[in-house]
Amino acid sequence: MSPLFTYLVVSTFLFVIGLVGALTRRNAIMVLIGIELMLNAANLNFIAFWRFSSHAEALAGIMFVIFSIAVAAAEAAVGLALIIAINRHYKTTDVTQMDSMRG
Amino acid sequence: MNFKHWLVSFAPDTWQPLVSALISVAAIIFVFASLFALTTILERKGLGRIQNRYGPNRVGPFGVFQPIADGLKAMTKEDIVPRAADKVVHFIAPLVLVIPVFLALAVIPVGRNMAAVDFDGGILFFFAVGAATELSVFMAGWSSRNKYSLLGAMRAIAQMISYEVPLILSAVTVIMIVGSLSATKIVDAQAGYFGWLPNWFVLTPWGFAGFILFMIAAAAESNRSPFDLPEGESEIIAGYYIEYSGFKFALFFLGEYIGLFAISGLAITLFLGGWHAPLPFLIWIPSYIWFFAKLLGLIALFIWVRGTLPRLRMDQLMNFAWKFMLPMALVNLLAAGVWHFIEPGFARWAVCLVLVVGPYIMLGRSLFEHKQLAKRTYRYAE
C-alpha cells in the first residue's frame, strides 16, 4: 500500500460521503455542505497526485487547487444567497417541497 | 540562543528535536502568560488613572498582586452551564479560541534567531489561525441559547470579518515590498540605519498609513474599545460570553489578550522593525528586550485608546471598515508600489505623501457629507 494509494482512499471516502449527503438530505444547506465536501475531496486528489508525480516543479497541482478553492468559495456564497432568497419565498428549506416546476 | 542549545544538549541525541520544540513551546507559553498577568493589572490601573480614579490597590503594594487574586477567583468559582445549553459546543468554544492564538505566536520573531518556527508562508499562517478564532466566537454565542449572547456573537463575527480585509491588505503592502511571506525575512529587510534613523517601514509614508490602518483593524479584530460593541459592558453585559463563568471565562479573557499580543507582535514585525534597535548606538541591548519594549508600548497605546475614545455604533463601525479603510488600504498599496519604483530621494517622498494624504482627505470628507452635525455646546455643572 503505497502512500499515494492511502491518500486516494481517503479522498474517495470523502467524495462518496459528500455524494450521499448531497443526494439524500432534505435540507438545501445540507446539500451544499455535501457539495463542498466533494470539492474538497477532489482538491485532496489533486495535491496527492502533484506530490507523487515526477514533474512536481511545474506546480500544476497547486495552481489547480488554488483556483478550485477560489471557485468553491464563490459558489458557496452564491448558493447560500440563493437558499436564503428561496427560503424567503417558500418559507422552508426542504428540497422535497420545492416542486412547483415538477412534472 | 546559546542558552537553549546548552539546555538541549542535556537530552539524548534522538530526542533532541522534540526537546528543542518543547523548550520553545514552554518558553512562549510562560513568557506570554506572565505578560498577560502583567497586562491585566496595567490595564486596570491605567484605565483607572485615565478615568480619574485609582485602579485596584488592595491586594499588594499598588495592587500588583491583583492578577494572582483574579487567577484564584477564576479557578475556584463555580462553573455554571445553563440547562438548555449545548454542552459539547459550550465546552469546546474556549479551547477553539485559545489554541489558535497560541499557535499564532509561534511565527513571531521575538529576537534574533528566536522565532519558534520559520515557515515559508509565516504571515499567511498567522492570518489563517486568526480566521479560525471567529468560529469560537460563534460557538460560544450559539451554544448558550441566549438571545443576547447570539446577537453579540453575530455582531462580533460581522465586525471581525469586515475588518479582516483592511488588516490583510495593509500587511500585503509590506509583503509586496519585501517579497516574502516569512516573518524573519521581513524583519531582516528592516535592518540597517540611514544615518541616525532606522530603516523601519513605519518611517515611510505608505508604512505610516499602513501602520495606522493595521492598528485600527487590529483593535477591531480583538474586539477592543472603541470597537467593543459585541462585548460592551454597558450594552449587552458581556455579549457572547454571558453564560460563561469561572475558568472558562478566564480562558476567554486569556485568549483575547494573547490575541492582542499576537497581533501587536505582528505589527511590530511588519512595521516597527521587529527586534531591531531604533538608534545605531543602542545595538548592545539584547534583541528580545527591544521587542518586548515595543510590545509594551503598543499595549499602552491600546489601553490609552480604550480609555479615551467612545464606542462606535454597529453601522458606524461597518461604514468605517468598508467605505474608508478598504479604499484607503488599496490606495496605500498603490503608494507602496510607486515608492518601490522611484529612485530614493526627495521625489519619491513627495509623490507618495500626496498619494497617501490626498485620498485620506477626500475619503474623510465623503464620509462626513451626509451628516448634519450641530455645533457642540458644553454645559457645566454649577
Place this chain on the structure above:
Amino acid sequence: MTVSFAIIAILTIASAIAAMTLRNLVHCALALAGAFAGLAALYLQLDAQFIGFAQILVYVGAVAILIVFAILLTGGSDPAKQPIFSSGWCIGAGVALAVLGVLVWALRSSHTINETLPDVSNTSVRRIGDQLMTKYILPLEVIGLLLTAALIGAVIIAMKEEKTK
C-alpha cells in the same frame, strides 16, 4: 503509512460522516469545519504549505462561517420536525454505492501508483507567485472577475426586495 497520517485521516472521515448524518444543522456545520481542518493537516503532510494555510483561511475562516450564518438566517437552528433524509434516499444511496464501486475499481486497476517520493523542496510561495504572474495570468484575471461577479451577485440575490404595494 505513518501514525500521524492514520490519525488525521480517521478524524477527517469521522468528521465528514458526522457532518452528513447529524440531526442538528449547526452541529453538522461545525463538524464540516473540523473536516476542513483535518484536510488542511493532510495538505501540510503533503508539503503543500501554501494550500494548507489557504484552506484554513478560506474554508474554516470564511465558508464555514458563511454556512453557519445561512443556517441561522433560514431558521435551521430549531430542531428538525420531519425526518432528515428525503423519501427517495434509497436511490441516492444506491447511486453513491455505484460511484464508490467505480472509484474502487479504478484505484485497484491503476498502474501509475508511484512508490518513491520525489523532491519538492523548492516549492516556495515565491515560485507560486512567479507562476501565477507568468504562466497562469489569464486564469488569475478570470478568477478576479469571477469573485467580483459572485460578490455582487450574492448581495443582490440575498437582498430584501422592497414591496411596491
